[in-house]
Amino acid sequence: MTTSTYDLPAAVANVPLAQDRLANTLSALTDAEIREPSVLPGWTRGHVIAHLARHAEAMVRLIDGVLTGRPAQAYPGGPTVREAEIELGARSSADELADEVYSTNIAIVHAFARMTTPTWGRQVQFPSGSFPASRCAWARWREVEIHHVDLGLDVYTIESWPEEFVSTHLPHELAKLPNRLPPGTAVQVGPSRFGSGEVVASIDGPDAALLAWLFGRVGLAAPSLTITGSVELPPWS
Structure with missing residues (x-):
């Protein structure tokens, strides 16, 4: 990542x-x-x-x-x-x-x-x-x-995002993730753990798909992600 x-x-x-x-x-x-x-x-x-x-x-x-x-x-x-x-x-x-x-x-x-x-x-x-x-x-x-x-x-998908866009924005969205999680819960995203408390979900996959998931584009991200457990984030803004 x-x-x-x-x-x-x-x-x-x-x-x-x-x-x-x-x-x-x-x-x-x-x-x-x-x-x-x-x-x-x-x-x-x-x-x-x-x-x-x-x-x-x-x-x-x-x-x-x-x-x-x-x-x-x-x-x-x-x-x-x-x-x-x-x-x-x-x-x-x-x-x-x-x-x-x-x-x-x-x-x-x-x-x-x-x-x-x-x-x-x-x-x-x-x-x-x-x-x-x-x-x-x-x-x-x-x-x-x-x-x-x-x-x-089909001409422009999350896989079309330039690497610089993904690598610039992904760290910032991950940094905001703990505040978006339900209180007392955590998620594993790739090799890193976010939040505090029980790990309720594990999400892994290409950086572009992880970023799309964090942006709330779950349907676009899901085919490329491996998700274990369940977590529902509030709407992204």
């Missing part, structure tokens, strides 16, 4: 690469295909794609707030407005969604290029709390890679 620490330059460098792979996938989708269910319950592929476009806009909004000195919300209007915008976007055609993702991808790359070491350290307001602006790069890389596989297409 590989490990590494989070690296802001790596995230900034990988965001456009991940976005380009996503754009290539979207360019081949038909209107019928984007209406089909995604891996995410209740969401079509169109919902996933619309969410990725809205997420890019949110990250650009936060970066602009940092650079102008006028702090911004990632999603003005809160969850209700965000969900309504995703629902609206999901009704667009395949070409319209592909164009929207393409343009928002470019916008986020340009926004990141304007940042400096000091500005990456300034605080921004995510829905989950206040974080350094560097989280925008981290979050975008993660969102694009995870939701690319959420489309449920």
